[in-house]
Structure formats: C-alpha cells, structure tokens
Amino acid sequence: MRTQVGIIGAGPAGLLLSHLLHRRGIESIVIENRSRGYIEARVRAGVMEHWVAELVDEIGMGERMRREGLVHEGIEISFSGGRRRIDLKALTGGKSIMVYGQQEFVKDFVAARLAAGTPIRFEAGSVSVHDLGGGSPAIRFTDSDGALRQIECDFIAGCDGFHGICRPAIPDLAIFERSYPFAWLGILAEAAPSSDELIYSSHDNGFALHSMRSPELTRLYLQVAPDEDIAEWPDDRIWEELQTRLTQDGGWRLNEGKVLQKGITPMRSFVCETMRHGRLFLAGDAAHIVPPTGAKGMNLAAADVLVLSRALVAYYESGETALLDAYPAACLGRIWKAQRFSWWMTSMLHVFPDQDEFLRRIQRAEIDFVTGHEAGARALAENYVGLPFDA
Numbered sequence: 427m428r429t430q431v432g433i434i435g436a437g438p439a440g441l442l443l444s445h446l447l448h449r450r451g452i453e454s455i456v457i458e459n460r461s462r463g464y465i466e467a468r469v470r471a472g473v474m475e476h477w478v479a480e481l482v483d484e485i486g487m488g489e490r491m492r493r494e495g496l497v498h499e500g501i502e503i504s505f506s507g508g509r510r511r512i513d514l515k516a517l518t519g520g521k522s523i524m525v526y527g528q529q530e531f532v533k534d535f536v537a538a539r540l541a542a543g544t545p546i547r548f549e550a551g552s553v554s555v556h557d558l559g560g561g562s563p564a565i566r567f568t569d570s571d572g573a574l575r576q577i578e579c580d581f582i583a584g585c586d587g588f589h590g591i592c593r594p595a596i597p598d599l600a601i602f603e604r605s606y607p608f609a610w611l612g613i614l615a616e617a618a619p620s621s622d623e624l625i626y627s628s629h630d631n632g633f634a635l636h637s638m639r640s641p642e643l644t645r646l647y648l649q650v651a652p653d654e655d656i657a658e659w660p661d662d663r664i665w666e667e668l669q670t671r672l673t674q675d676g677g678w679r680l681n682e683g684k685v686l687q688k689g690i691t692p693m694r695s696f697v698c699e700t701m702r703h704g705r706l707f708l709a710g711d712a713a714h715i716v717p718p719t720g721a722k723g724m725n726l727a728a729a730d731v732l733v734l735s736r737a738l739v740a741y742y743e744s745g746e747t748a749l750l751d752a753y754p755a756a757c758l759g760r761i762w763k764a765q766r767f768s769w770w771m772t773s774m775l776h777v778f779p780d781q782d783e784f785l786r787r788i789q790r791a792e793i794d795f796v797t798g799h800e801a802g803a804r805a806l807a808e809n810y811v812g813l814p815f816d817a
C-alpha cells in the first residue's frame with residue numbers, strides 16, 4: 427500500500443487531520459489499534475474552543491454539532507459557599523464555547539472519512555514506524571485478519587495519543603512534565619443538568635465540576651486521591667460528595683440519576699520537544715498532555731493538526747518545506763500557553779494534600795480576584811474560549 431500521509435491514531439487529532447487534508451486533495455490512510463465501537467464509545471473531553479466549533483462548521487462537519495451541541499456563553503465558579511459567573515461572551519468580544527462530546531466528534535468524523543473513501547484500518551496490531559529519516563517512511567502493522575501490512579508514505583503523522591508508539595520513535599526528546607497529587611473521578615449520569623452552565627467548584631473537601639452532554643445527560647467530576655480505588659466509590663457515595671461540594675448556600679441541589687459510566691483520570695502536564703523527527707510529525711496527546719481543568723486537550727490537538735495540514739498543503743502545492751520545518755515552533759507557543767492555563771486553573775481550584783491554611787486562603791483570594799475583577803475575569807475568559815494563533 428502507498429499513501430501521501432500515513433496517520434496513526436483515529437482520535438480527534440488523526441481524524442481531523444485526515445479530513446483537512448482530504449479537502450485539499452491530499453490522500454491519507456488512518457491506522458487505529460482499537461475497534462470502531464471502542465473509539466466511538468469512549469467518553470472523554472467535551473469542550474470546544476470558539477474557533478474549533480467555527481472550523482468544524484467551515485469544513486462542512488458542523489451539522490450534528492450545531493443541532494445537538496450546547497453553546498455556552500459563560501461558566502460559573504463556586505467557592506466559599508457562593509457562586510460567581512464569568513461572562514465569556516461579554517469579556518471576549520462575543521466568543522463562546524461549544525459543549526459537544528469528544529466521542530460525538532469522533533463518530534461524525536469516522537463516518538465522513540469512510541464515506542469519502544479514506545481507509546481507516548481499525549484493530550491494527552503491532553503498529554511500528556520505519557525509515558523516518560529517508561524519503562519514504564513506512565508504517566507496518568498486522569491487519570484485523572492477521573496479515574502483515576506495510577504502508578509507504580511521504581509523511582507520517584503520529585496522532586496516536588499519550589501511550590502511542592510514535593513519540594518513543596523520536597531520539598533525544600526533551601520532556602517537561604508534572605504529575606499532580608490527585609485524580610478526577612468522572613461520571614456520566616442520566617440526569618438533566620442542574621444548571622445551564624459548567625460549574626467549577628473549589629470546596630474544602632476537594633474540587634468538583636458540573637458539566638453536561640445534553641439536556642438529559644450530566645457529566646460530573648470529583649477530585650480524588652491519585653491512587654483511588656473506584657470500588658471505594660459506590661454511586662451513593664459519589665452523589666453525596668457531589669452534593670456536598672457543589673451545593674450552594676440557599677438550597678440549590680444537584681439533580682441525581684442513574685450512573686451510566688464512571689472512571690478515574692490521572693492528572694498530568696506533559697510536553698515533549700521537539701514534535702518532529704525526519705518525516706514523522708507528532709500531534710495532539712502524542713506530544714502533550716494537559717490536566718483537564720482548563721478543558722484544553724482536544725483544542726490543542728485541533729490546533730496542532732490545523733498547523734500541520736497547512737504545512738503539508740504548502741508542501742504539496744509548491745514543494746515548499748519551510749512550514750514543515752517551522753511546525754514544532756509554530757505549535758509550541760500555543761501549547762505552552764495552554765499548559766500554563768491548565769496548570770494555573772488546576773492549582774487554583776484543587777486542594778493539595780500537604781496544603782496549609784495560608785495557601786488555602788491565597789487560593790480563595792485568587793478566585794475572588796478572578797471572579798470579582800474584570801481584569802482577572804478577562805484573562806480567564808480569553809484563555810478559556812481559546813487564544814488567537816501566534817503570527
């Protein structure tokens with residue numbers, strides 16, 4: 427087999443890249459080690475920055491997102507028994523966020539890629555990359571029928587997530603990372619959202635988040651210990667703790683319902699430099715991880731592949747390699763700003779295990795500043811809806 431761009435991973439990064447390239451007449455094949463059913467059911471992030479929702483529209487993929495996604499013009503921050511709203515729209519000159527599940531995005535893009543004839547090889551085994559430094563790199567894998575396959579490409583896009591095989595194929599990487607002394611326990615519940623907007627709550631018991639997927643489905647998170655055993659969290663205990671951390675003075679309570687899905691997500695910040703080795707380019711979670719507090723994971727993946735697709739289009743149109751050479755530098759400024767924002771939101775809103783009362787009071791003062799002064803609120807809002815791209 428031969429293609430122009432071999433894409434490893436059918437997550438948001440790989441699928442969006444394949445779609446952007448297809449629109450500009452560039453062929454790709456997507457290699458995914460899981461089944462279609464698995465990637466379409468995996469519940470993960472849910473917030474798209476303003477420009478991501480606009481891009482999805484522009485490339486003809488916005489129909490279901492506009493029908494089923496929820497546009498939010500503000501978020502709420504709860505602390506010290508009260509709640510304050512950050513008016514994203516007013517603070518950012520009209521921008522908002524789109525709440526649309528990552529797996530809905532994946533479903534829409536898988537369907538569109540297959541309809542357009544782009545091969546997606548699901549359940550590929552033993553995926554490996556070869557000859558990255560030469561003119562024609564290759565991807566090898568075993569197909570779902572057990573046959574050994576090789577795809578020769580002009581370029582390989584490593585969109586295979588944090589645990590993929592592409593990043594380890596790059597020698598001499600510089601890694602910058604932080605792990606946090608807590609994790610998030612997330613549930614998807616058959617309950618109407620209890621508020622129209624997301625609520626980020628800083629509580630003495632730990633952080634909690636109220637989010638949603640539809641008018642019938644709530645997505646909720648609790649800060650827990652990093653080594654927490656999910657078996658210690660029967661549904662009753664989860665609801666009780668969510669009520670404690672999210673309930674306000676004045677009687678507002680969270681709607682409860684059947685828990686459809688639950689899981690624990692570790693919290694990590696991670697960046698690798700560089701994002702390129704010869705003809706292999708990393709994008710999305712393969713190159714960086716943010717803690718979920720800033721809702722940036724999927725947005726950074728989209729930003730990387732937009733930059734990469736433009737560089738590949740320039741190469742195929744004119745043989746120009748300058749944009750390909752500039753790819754890591756063009757992405758890393760934005761990546762580090764999103765890292766800073768995610769680390770800052772995480773630090774401001776969570777209870778740290780060894781934290782004393784001094785730090786707790788500093789956190790409260792910071793939340794008070796951010797939610798009570800326009801300058802603080804605007805800085806949060808501009809980061810949250812998505813910063814402009816670097817020139």
Ligand code: APR
Pocket residue numbers: 434435436437438439440457458459460465470471528550553585586587588589590591709710711712722723724725727
């Ligand atoms: N070979 C082929 N595919 C692989 C391999 C491999 N060796 N390893 C992992 N994959 C696949 C995974 O099964 C997954 O479908 O690569 C895909 C990577 O997708 P994501 O982990 O979703 O990463 P990315 O596309 O960068 O998405 C970025 O969106 O999914 C959300 O919040 C999530 O932050 C994440 C963001």
Ligand code: PHB
Pocket residue numbers: 470471472473624637638645718719720721
């Ligand atoms: C979610 O809806 O899953 C979600 C929302 C906001 C976050 C993280 C996750 O910061």
